[in-house]
Amino acid sequence: MPDTLTLAFFAAAIPAVSLVGLSKGGLGGAISLLGMPLLSLVVDPVRAAAIFLPILIVMDIVALWSWRHYNDRKTLLMILPGGVIGIALGWATSAYVSDDALRLVIASATILFTVRYFWQVYGPHSKIPTAPLPHRPAAATFWGALSGYASFVAHAGGPPFQIYVLPMRLDPKSYTGASIRFFAIVNAVKVIPYFMLGALDQENLTISASLLPVALISTMLGAAIVKHLNSEVFYPMTYALAFLAGLKLLWDGLPF
Template identity: 85%
Template sequence: MTDSLTLAFFTFAVPAVLLVGLSKGGIGGAIGLLGVPLMSLAVDPVRAAAIFLPILIVMDIVALWSWRHFNDRKTLLMILPGGVIGIALGWATSAYVSDNALRLVIATATILFTVRYFWQVYGPHSRVPREPLPHRPVTATFWGSLSGYASFVAHAGGPPFQIYVLPMQLDPKAYTGASIRFFAIVNAVKVIPYFFLGALDRENMFISMTLLPVALVATMLGAAVVKHLKAEVFYPMTYGLAFFAGLKLLWDGLFG
């Protein structure tokens, strides 16, 4: 057993992979954001992201097959170039960003997204109907770039993607299909910089394969659970957990 494969590591890693698997299975939302922050409590954020990448790619393949008949092609084509730009920026700046700085990036993205969720659901304008927004190329590139960057450093690209796409009020199946395709492409592209950065070394790949069965079971479990769980109970709970995970990483990033 390597130094990484300790009981303390798996205490954080297994729940982290379970949560991401549940997210990929259809539960979605903030629960997927908990993965890297939770694993980052056991190993540095770069390594946590590297361990997650092969697992995410396998789950992407399963999700692509499950949602192969649904997509919004225009949305995908509009936001994807920005995603690739964000990955390139993350690669270019990776040598200059410390572990604590990455913790701050993850924490900021998590906290802002959860605060945004509670404001929309419980804020003073929560009951005001909103008209769907049209596509905006400049805005799509901006949020796509942030999504690609956050995905590169922490697999946390969901919030920027949702900030751009959700206001368009797409059909839920079309939204899910476009989201799955976007992040499947982004995760595949990330393999190149992760490889050249040495993050996909033998030990990290071995750990990924060790955790993969947990991810696959969680993905199937998520697909089953989402059919029976009441959203009005589950989502506030998971967004609240994400908020506290973000606060913990914020503390570590500031005072680590």
């Protein structure tokens, strides 16, 4: 049994995995960003990322089953190529690009994006209707690549994905189905470089296995909750969680 499996470890790891599981079930992808910082309180960040990856893949399997009847195929096909490009760039350059710099870029974009949404919905011109945005191939590739890159280096790909997809105002179930499929594929692709980097060793896999029951229960719970939310509740909640995630990333990226 790894020495890491102490009471202090589980005190941080169980809430971390629970938050990510609720997110994987569909309850606001932004809350998953809190998982890595929590787990990093008891193990170093690189090891935390390695421990999380097998858990994320199991969560993906549960979420894919829970949301198997919902998807937006065009959205998935538009943004997925950029996601794969981002993973490749992360593998090739993560040793040279500061994690803090990446956090600051994503945080700034996410905060501006969410503030703009709340200004449009609740500001002085909120009565003026705005049309959902259409698909934009260049934007899909850019935000998909940033999502794949952030997912590779820090499991933080949610906000860039939301920046591209949320303004299209998909049906909440279709949005969640597309999001789950996108990150399931991204996480599966990440296994190859993680193995080649030696991060998925026996000890880390044993630790991941000890947390799987928490992962399964929290993912199913998240899916059950979201399926009962309508768009009037789902979208403000998701934007608010994205804003909080942006603040968290900004805090993590600042040099102090």
